[in-house]
Amino acid sequence: MEVYLLHYLLLQSGGQSGVWTVSVIILSIGTWVGRVGPRPADGELALLTSPRERLETVRQVLSEVPLIDGHNDLPWNIRNFLHNQLAEFDFDRDLRQVAPWSKSAWSQTDLVRLRQGMVGGQFWAAYVPCESQYLNAVQLTLEQVDLIKRLIEKYSQHMQFAASSREILEAHGRGRIASLIGVEGGHSLGSSLAVLRTLYQLGVRYLTLTHTCNTPWAKSSSVEDDDEDGGGLTTFGEMVVKEMNRLGMLIDLSHTARATMRDALRISKAPLIFSHSSAFAICNSSRNVPDDILKQLADNGGLVMVTFYNYFVKCGPQASVSDVAEHIYYIRNLIGVDHIGVGGDFDGINKTPRGLEDVSKYPELFAELLRSGKWNVLDLKKVAGLNLLRVLKQVERVRDDLRTAGITPLEDLPDSPDTIGNCALDINSVQRVTEV
Ligand SMILES: *[C@@H]1O[C@H](CO)[C@@H](O)[C@H](O)[C@H]1NC(C)=O
Numbered sequence: 335m336e337v338y339l340l341h342y343l344l345l346q347s348g349g350q351s352g353v354w355t356v357s358v359i360i361l362s363i364g365t366w367v368g369r370v371g372p373r374p375a376d377g378e379l380a381l382l383t384s385p386r387e388r389l390e391t392v393r394q395v396l397s398e399v400p401l402i403d404g405h406n407d408l409p410w411n412i413r414n415f416l417h418n419q420l421a422e423f424d425f426d427r428d429l430r431q432v433a434p435w436s437k438s439a440w441s442q443t444d445l446v447r448l449r450q451g452m453v454g455g456q457f458w459a460a461y462v463p464c465e466s467q468y469l470n471a472v473q474l475t476l477e478q479v480d481l482i483k484r485l486i487e488k489y490s491q492h493m494q495f496a497a498s499s500r501e502i503l504e505a506h507g508r509g510r511i512a513s514l515i516g517v518e519g520g521h522s523l524g525s526s527l528a529v530l531r532t533l534y535q536l537g538v539r540y541l542t543l544t545h546t547c548n549t550p551w552a553k554s555s556s557v558e559d560d561d562e563d564g565g566g567l568t569t570f571g572e573m574v575v576k577e578m579n580r581l582g583m584l585i586d587l588s589h590t591a592r593a594t595m596r597d598a599l600r601i602s603k604a605p606l607i608f609s610h611s612s613a614f615a616i617c618n619s620s621r622n623v624p625d626d627i628l629k630q631l632a633d634n635g636g637l638v639m640v641t642f643y644n645y646f647v648k649c650g651p652q653a654s655v656s657d658v659a660e661h662i663y664y665i666r667n668l669i670g671v672d673h674i675g676v677g678g679d680f681d682g683i684n685k686t687p688r689g690l691e692d693v694s695k696y697p698e699l700f701a702e703l704l705r706s707g708k709w710n711v712l713d714l715k716k717v718a719g720l721n722l723l724r725v726l727k728q729v730e731r732v733r734d735d736l737r738t739a740g741i742t743p744l745e746d747l748p749d750s751p752d753t754i755g756n757c758a759l760d761i762n763s764v765q766r767v768t769e770v
């Protein structure tokens with residue numbers, strides 16, 4: 335520590351006179367803190383610690399507050415590689431040593447590395463591709479929800495199912511990874527509020543309103559046209575948002591078109607999230623969040639969980655952990671530290687930043703924030719998990735308030751109206767026949 339400090343001060347001061355006096359004073363403080371004090375909570379001191387000490391501070395932080403990541407696509411890879419047959423899956427092995435994972439650029443997750451990375455909570459994505467829209471999207475989604483639950487059950491020594499802010503803390507307190515389910519893409523609903531309600535009952539706690547396809551009721555960023563002011567959510571889309579408020583499900587705006595973001599921000603009574611998106615001002619991908627939306631998100635008390643895919647971090651194939659930190663600094667300057675989280679999108683990406691190659695590397699990101707000298711321990715805790723916990727609690731409060739106010743399930747539309755285009759039995763025609 336001492337050697338590092340001296341080196342640092344000499345570099346910073348350019349060897350000017352007075353450096354030795356300053357050094358001695360700072361060294362004394364450093365030694366004192368190191369020997370008798372707690373981990374440095376003050377930004378100035380954090381700047382003067384060594385990389386090893388910064389990591390120690392981060393590890394202390396992540397033992398006190400669960401690091402909750404917004405998005406991981408492992409379940410889809412299990413579908414791809416193993417057809418959801420978990421008997422063949424050794425999640426507690428280092429998958430860098432196990433085929434086919436070892437050969438895939440899309441694999442960055444296993445329990446060994448989740449533990450190294452001190453991940454305390456994870457939203458596992460129940461994702462199914464847009465190609466299944468109007469076909470078997472709902473069935474495939476149910477299968478992914480089932481897969482995630484079976485995975486948690488199989489590795490219950492390490493993972494614990496969580497569906498509330500309280501359950502996240504409970505799992506973390508028991509040293510298990512709080513495992514939540516998020517459905518990525520409104521196409522998984524088959525345009526049915528009954529399906530939405532059932533997914534909630536199964537424990538799904540966020541719905542990303544779109545993936546890369548439009549749904550009949552929400553526009554996706556991937557098919558955004560020039561008509562910037564065009565509608566994002568239809569009347570039914572607004573009903574989906576209201577029903578999510580009533581249920582207590584987080585509304586996720588990653589992948590949605592700007593018009594959808596604006597509509598959802600306007601309609602929702604509860605704070606919203608971006609489960610895996612970064613700052614558009616730094617990398618102008620349509621998957622990232624523009625400044626005006628970030629400001630509205632903060633006004634609603636919501637959260638952007640900064641994502642790591644190189645093409646969203648640097649708009650190119652190369653990026654590093656400090657580039658990810660740049661997004662975090664930018665968002666903090668714009669809307670404050672209360673509205674930032676992390677959503678790595680591991681196992682859903684094939685280009686990861688240098689220094690953030692897999693789920694074992696989260697502490698490096700927090701150590702990088704500490705290195706800037708402008709972050710204290712509470713700031714780190716907020717980004718790691720306190721912000722997400724606050725948002726989820728608020729969503730739960732809105733749910734409880736609506737229940738108290740006597741708001742009942744929305745049934746303005748009949749279930750399975752025959753206008754939604756699903757390749758399916760027209761249930762209404764069957765009923766007419768059997769009634770005769
Ligand atoms: C991002 O910026 C580049 C270079 O200025 C431009 O060519 C591209 O169209 C922009 N993309 C978006 C989504 O705005």
Ligand SMILES: [Zn+2]
Pocket residue numbers: 518589610682
């Ligand atoms: Zn995604």
